Amino acid sequence: MDLTSINGIGDKTIKILNNMNIFSVEDLINYYPYKYNFYKPENINNYINETITINGIVESIPKAIYIKKNFNYLSFRVVTSNKIINVTIFNRNFLKNNLTIGKEICLIGKYNKEKNTFTANNILLTPLLESIIEPIYHIKNNLKNKQLNNLICNTLNNIEQENTLPEYIIERYNFINEHNALKEIHNPKNINNLKQAKIYLKYKELFEFMFKINYLKIKRNINLNNIKKEFDKEKIKELINSLPFDLTQDQNKAIEDILNDFNSNKRMNRLVIGDVGSGKTIVAFIAIYANILSKYQSAFLAPTEILANQHFINIQKTIPNINVELLTSTTSKTKRKEILTKLKNNELDCIIGTHSLINEEVQFNNLGLVITDEQHRFGVNQRKNLQNKGDAVDVLYMSATPIPRTYALTIYGDMDISEIKTKPSGRKEVITKLYKESDIKECLNIMLDEIKKGHQIYVVSPLVEEQDEEGTLYDVEKLYDKLNIAFNNKIDIGILHGKLKTKEKETIMDNFKQGKIKILVSTTVIEVGVDVKNATCMVIFNAERFGLSTLHQLRGRVGRNDLTSYCLLVSNYDKERLNVLCSSTDGFYISEKDFELRGSGNLFGTEQSGEMSFKLANIKEDIKILNQTNIDSKEFIEKNINNFSEYPYYQRIIDSISFID
Ligand code: ADP
Ligand code: MG
Numbered sequence: 001m002d003l004t005s006i007n008g009i010g011d012k013t014i015k016i017l018n019n020m021n022i023f024s025v026e027d028l029i030n031y032y033p034y035k036y037n038f039y040k041p042e043n044i045n046n047y048i049n050e051t052i053t054i055n056g057i058v059e060s061i062p063k064a065i066y067i068k069k070n071f072n073y074l075s076f077r078v079v080t081s082n083k084i085i086n087v088t089i090f091n092r093n094f095l096k097n098n099l100t101i102g103k104e105i106c107l108i109g110k111y112n113k114e115k116n117t118f119t120a121n122n123i124l125l126t127p128l129l130e131s132i133i134e135p136i137y138h139i140k141n142n143l144k145n146k147q148l149n150n151l152i153c154n155t156l157n158n159i160e161q162e163n164t165l166p167e168y169i170i171e172r173y174n175f176i177n178e179h180n181a182l183k184e185i186h187n188p189k190n191i192n193n194l195k196q197a198k199i200y201l202k203y204k205e206l207f208e209f210m211f212k213i214n215y216l217k218i219k220r221n222i223n224l225n226n227i228k229k230e231f232d233k234e235k236i237k238e239l240i241n242s243l244p245f246d247l248t249q250d251q252n253k254a255i256e257d258i259l260n261d262f263n264s265n266k267r268m269n270r271l272v273i274g275d276v277g278s279g280k281t282i283v284a285f286i287a288i289y290a291n292i293l294s295k296y297q298s299a300f301l302a303p304t305e306i307l308a309n310q311h312f313i314n315i316q317k318t319i320p321n322i323n324v325e326l327l328t329s330t331t332s333k334t335k336r337k338e339i340l341t342k343l344k345n346n347e348l349d350c351i352i353g354t355h356s357l358i359n360e361e362v363q364f365n366n367l368g369l370v371i372t373d374e375q376h377r378f379g380v381n382q383r384k385n386l387q388n389k390g391d392a393v394d395v396l397y398m399s400a401t402p403i404p405r406t407y408a409l410t411i412y413g414d415m416d417i418s419e420i421k422t423k424p425s426g427r428k429e430v431i432t433k434l435y436k437e438s439d440i441k442e443c444l445n446i447m448l449d450e451i452k453k454g455h456q457i458y459v460v461s462p463l464v465e466e467q468d469e470e471g472t473l474y475d476v477e478k479l480y481d482k483l484n485i486a487f488n489n490k491i492d493i494g495i496l497h498g499k500l501k502t503k504e505k506e507t508i509m510d511n512f513k514q515g516k517i518k519i520l521v522s523t524t525v526i527e528v529g530v531d532v533k534n535a536t537c538m539v540i541f542n543a544e545r546f547g548l549s550t551l552h553q554l555r556g557r558v559g560r561n562d563l564t565s566y567c568l569l570v571s572n573y574d575k576e577r578l579n580v581l582c583s584s585t586d587g588f589y590i591s592e593k594d595f596e597l598r599g600s601g602n603l604f605g606t607e608q609s610g611e612m613s614f615k616l617a618n619i620k621e622d623i624k625i626l627n628q629t630n631i632d633s634k635e636f637i638e639k640n641i642n643n644f645s646e647y648p649y650y651q652r653i654i655d656s657i658s659f660i661d
Pocket of ligand 2: 280
């Protein structure tokens with residue numbers, strides 16, 4: 001329903017409402033207060049240093065005092081609880097004529113006992129006979145809180161809001177009906193009613209959210225026949241036996257999960273979450289191998305060229321005779337053409353690459369598996385574009401960013417999850433220390449010791465070049481110079497950052513891998529995936545500029561064998577937060593802390609954090625409701641999967657999301 005259908009609403013108000021993202025009557029009645037003020041009339045003699053609400057009678061004609069424009073006050077006497085007090089209230093001089101002697105009023109404000117003065121911040125022109133709850137909204141322009149509240153309440157009185165939740169659910173939980181819930185949220189009669197209203201509306205909000213997730217999940221797997229993959233399990237065992245190490249228990253479990261998905265009539269949609277260095281890549285390679293044995297093509301998407309390149313080299317070592325090519329933005333035109341032709345003609349088993357794989361010119365003969373490494377680096381649509389290049393593509397995501405348990409359902413609700421928690425054996429914990437800049441010498445000493453032992457070092461800074469006007473942040477160039485001075489130009493130091501040409505990056509990375517470069521100074525381009533076993537030390541300058549999860553990922557670049565490794569954080573700030581890293585190497589714990597200390601936006605990037613902004617529900621507090629709506633929405637969908645005509649409200653939701661998948 002259009003806002004213009006509301007009685008007596010003007011263009012000006014509509015404009016302001018639009019400004020607040022309110023475009024329809026539905027938007028309006030679902031624009032909830034963000035807090036409530038509670039007023040309960042009290043006896044002034046009970047005053048205890050807090051805002052108090054009192055009823056009283058005007059005892060003197062108010063004096064109006066003008067100080068300057070928009071700054072004036074009224075001053076008058078009031079009788080309350082057998083006492084005469086002196087009242088002032090700012091910027092309400094327009095009320096002067098209403099405050100006649102003998103008028104009964106209600107005042108909200110603070111009382112100064114010694115001076116017997118009452119500074120009111122609100123005044124009601126009738127006494128308050130019982131306690132009231134005043135809803136407070138976020139408002140824009142000069143719309144008044146009361147005005148908005150009246151508008152919503154009047155609108156609610158003139159419409160009949162039907163229940164959007166299925167009736168059987170309302171009965172099951174004895175919910176109040178939706179119309180009453182809306183009335184109470186905007187104009188609560190008492191605390192208990194407000195509570196009931198909130199429960200209904202939170203449940204509704206989360207139910208719709210989980211409905212969307214579960215609908216896509218359930219829908220994806222119906223009407224799919226014969227996508228079961230057949231492969232020789234013995235061959236997979238042989239490959240696993242040929243590896244230079246034994247797989248960990250969790251790696252084996254993840255592989256088993258994947259092979260079971262392949263072997264079912266479901267489309268796989270699985271996320272492998274494992275800390276940095278937990279060995280996710282080999283799991284991906286084995287999935288690719290099984291997919292090849294089933295005579296399908298695979299695509300492996302990586303966020304950076306360095307990583308794509310590393311996977312390209314390693315997969316050939318792991319799967320002998322694999323027909324694989326690497327496609328990135330720097331692949332030459334002729335090579336690219338050749339690769340695309342081979343891919344189309346089914347002469348390739350697998351393609352590994354960066355964003356370039358998403359390009360529509362990249363077409364497969366029979367794509368059966370898409371793997372996305374470091375999935376949080378890609379947008380939902382990018383991933384979807386790739387998996388739509390085949391008919392019933394199995395999808396596997398890799399993530400090194402463990403997310404707090406509580407949020408897993410909302411973020412990854414439509415995925416099955418395999419966790420790799422056990423680290424490959426023989427790994428020592430990385431010793432993590434925090435240094436102030438003034439103690440940099442100690443840090444340099446550790447670095448020198450490691451170099452003497454023949455080990456290598458990563459040094460990370462937040463900036464590529466000097467961007468920070470105050471010069472308080474280290475950029476890679478500055479660090480490079482400083483380290484050369486500190487080590488008397490006696491150590492080979494290399495620089496790596498995103499602005500370098502690919503060839504330059506490759507050369508530097510190669511030199512580092514081969515041990516020619518001892519210290520690699522870089523930005524976070526090395527954050528993901530890079531694997532150099534001889535590197536035992538990670539030094540991070542201006543560590544306060546990074547999220548804990550990012551720092552934890554960076555730390556994962558070292559400690560990749562049985563050598564003692566170090567992560568040295570240099571920062572003058574943020575001690576409490578950074579100390580979390582010194583005391584823990586558990587990625588899940590760290591991500592919980594990061595979330596607590598910095599909020600969700602930083603953890604997931606804007607795209608994913610947007611999914612978590614609910615109007616009323618709060619994932620942390622309402623986790624029980626969330627879990628219940630997960631179960632209830634699944635049940636509701638399964639009952640009606642082929643026909644939602646009985647539930648037009650949900651049919652509309654389906655129509656609005658169907659294009660996504
Ligand atoms: P990530 O999970 O961060 O992607 P990688 O897959 O890059 O980790 O693995 C890190 C390193 O550990 C690689 O060098 C890999 O060969 C090695 N690795 C993987 N699994 C095992 C294992 N079970 N035992 C020993 N080393 C392993
Ligand atoms: Mg990896």
